[in-house]
Amino acid sequence: MKLEIDVPDSAFSALRQAPKELSACLRFMASAKLYEVGHLSQERAAELAGQSRQEFLACLSRLGVSPFQGVEDDISEIESHA
Numbered sequence: 001m002k003l004e005i006d007v008p009d010s011a012f013s014a015l016r017q018a019p020k021e022l023s024a025c026l027r028f029m030a031s032a033k034l035y036e037v038g039h040l041s042q043e044r045a046a047e048l049a050g051q052s053r054q055e056f057l058a059c060l061s062r063l064g065v066s067p068f069q070g071v072e073d074d075i076s077e078i079e080s081h082a
Contacts, residue, residue: 024050028059036065 007022015022028049035045046056057067 028056031056031065032060032063032065035060036069038069041066 005026007019012019012022017025027054028051031040031045034040034048035042040048041050042057043052049056049059052060057076060067
């Protein structure tokens with residue numbers, strides 16, 4: 001499926017990216033955020049980003065996103081029951 005969005009010319013010049021580069025950047029950033037908030041699994045987020053799962057996980061650190069989503073919540077829950 002193809003999705004089109006309108007991007008102002010000023011965004012291209014501000015980010016100093018060609019349309020194809022910006023497209024890849026937006027895909028990755030959207031997939032990383034959707035993974036971070038729990039809407040997509042690692043596998044599906046990597047697919048959306050157009051990367052292998054290993055590439056996706058390696059790139060998450062650029063955004064400060066942990067590859068271990070939900071672990072902190074699980075630990076907090078276990079500690080509260082101890």
